[in-house]
Amino acid sequence: MTDLVSLRRALISVSDKTGVVEFARALAARGVELLSTGGTSALLREAGLSVRDVADVTGFPEMMDGRVKTLHPAVHGGLLALRDNAEHQTAMADHGIDPIDLLVVNLYPFEATVAKGADYDTCIENIDIGGPAMIRAAAKNHLFVNVVVDVEDYAALLTELDANDDRTSLAFRQRLAQTAYARTAAYDAAVSTWMAAALGEAAPRRRAFAGTLAQTLRYGENPHQSAAFYTDGSGRAGVATAKQWQGKELSYNNINDTDAAFELVAEFGGEAPACAIIKHANPCGVATGATLLEAYTRAYDCDRTSAFGGIVALNRPLDAATAEEIARIFTEVVIAPGADEAAMQVFAAKKNLRLLTTGALPDPAAPILTFRQVGGGFLVQGKDNGRIQLADLKVVTKRAPTDAELADMLFAWRVAKHVKSNAIVYVKDGATVGVGAGQMSRVDSTRIAARKAEDMAEALGLAAPLTRGCVAASDAFFPFADGVEVLAAVGATAVIQPGGSMRDAEVIAAADAAGLAMVFTSMRHFRH
Incomplete structure (x- = not known):
């Protein structure tokens, strides 16, 4: 099997011009012939480098606003030909095709174009065709061809050439090929995801996800689990961009x-x-x-x-x-x-x-997708960005909540959305005073939140827990009246919950009996 191969000819066509002049100069210094297209070719010439246009190789000019320039046998034959196959070599000689040993391509900035909010036609024009086709061809033929799709791999390639007398090893080319296929996969995923959204397809027949490695982690949730952190390229403010x-x-x-x-x-x-x-x-x-x-x-x-x-x-x-x-x-x-x-x-x-x-806060109302792996598949859903305003609340008890209670109810409701179900949140004067999370029984969450409030009252030297006079939020409806009875016993005066239980009448009656105000949101916030 071929291992070390020399570099004699490189095709460079990049959208992101970062570092390309220095990289091309280093290749030229090693005697590598440079081929290029459009803006990349002009930039390299301005830098004083000798560059041959791909149009001279193919015999056809760039046409159709640049849509057609590298889709030609002179390019793809040079990338795909097996150097140790006599039939391939004969075909190259018969048709005047020279081998291409290195392809350097980064794609049209489709993801960035979408992120800027460009219109449909502009996004379509930023879908690269020739680039992915060449990348896949070069990656398939990694037995003989190097393919570089990331600016950060320029230095790695030069280091490899220095270590191997201007040659590259098969193991190195394999790593480049894997990166190349991952890049085209991510690119296609970005295009298909955008198109699904543009067409209003909430559940397209095929769905693709992709990411870029940000960090290899020491381990996962536990030391015996391997883990890594990937970014999705969305630029959303948060831990990924911090x-x-x-x-x-x-x-x-x-x-x-x-x-x-x-x-x-x-x-x-x-x-x-x-x-x-x-x-x-x-x-x-x-x-x-x-x-x-x-x-x-x-x-x-x-x-x-x-x-x-x-x-x-x-x-x-x-x-x-x-x-x-x-x-x-x-x-x-x-x-x-x-x-x-x-x-x-x-x-x-x-x-x-x-x-x-982070420089900014994420938009909690942004329509983004979340996904979770299950055995044999993925669950995909829109992020829980549901929000409730005062006008959305329905008072269902004899006593209506006060303005202060309403303010705390809306605060508690925002917090409950971020607590694992079953979730109970006690709030007083714009601060949580007890949180019950992740219990199999809602009444258990109610009791746990109250117990935590009691423990803190003792630690702070308070005469009574801050649940006295608080409001409570429940992420989903109360299936029985017992949860509301516990809320009343610990001192809550008002409750916000979705409603919708078969026993709503019993729950409301329990609230009325205890003098509680209760409002329904008609929206739940399960978090599993």
Whole structure:
């Protein structure tokens, strides 16, 4: 089997011109003949390099606004011909086809065009045809041909040539080919996903997903599990696009929990300063305040025990006062839109604390897809971006909620969306005071949230738990009246829930008997 092969001829045609002049110059210095097209060819000539146009090789000019330029046997024959096959060599000689040993192509910026919100026709024109065709041809023939599709592989190729007397090894070409096929697959996935959305196809017959490796992780949820982190190219503000300023690299669990925290705090976007503290993907404290420091303190006071070793997300740039308070306990990650220099200096002494800044908050209403693997397939759904306004609420009890109760109900409802089902959230004055998550029974979640509130009252030296006079939110309906009876017993005065149970009448009657106000949303927020 062929191993080391020499480079004599390269075809370079790139949309992203980053580093291409320096790369081409390094190839030319090694005696490699350069072929190119359009803008790439002009750029290389301006840099003083000798370049042959592909049109001279094919005998045909670029035509149809550049749609047709490399789709020709002189190009594809040069990429696909087996160098050790006599029949292929004869065909090349008969038709004047010279071999191409290196293909350097990065594709039209389709993903970036879509991200800019371009119209349908513009997106169509940014679908590359010749590029993917050449990439696949070169990758298939990696026994003899090198294919480079990423700017970051320029240096790797030059290093390989230096190590092998201007030749490349089969193992290296195989790695390049794998990357090339992954790139064309991701490109086609982006096009097909965009077209499905453009055509209003919520469930197209075929669905493709793709990602780019951002980080190889030490392990997954547990040390015996391998893991890696991929970005989807959407540019959505969050953990995937954040800048890490300090601390160890993020783990699988760090990334998962940080994403949960930041998506939750984004619910409070441009409103009052807000803080969410997450542990094992569930909020253990969420609050707003007049300042970021007050928001953090109130969130921390919901469940100080669980906050230890947790993730803190903020909806405003981190300031020094808040940083100093956060630094009083062990915190895994802090994520915020930004951080001032004084805050960063406070954290500098905490070497294991990861500080991430994103520059912005994600849009909680953005229509994006989420997916989860199951045995033999994938579940795909739209992100839960459902939101409720005052006008959407239906009062179902004899007593209507007060304005203060309504404000806390809407706050609790936003938080409940981010708590694992069955979810119960107690809120008072814009801060959670108890969270019950992930229980098989809703009444158990109700009791657990109350117990946590009792424990914190004792730890803070309060005369009574903050559930006295609070409101409660349930992510789904109460199937029986027992949950509402527990809410009343712990001091809740109002309840927000979807409604829709066969026993709604019993549940409402229990609320009326306890003097509670109850509203229905007609929307549930299961989170599994």
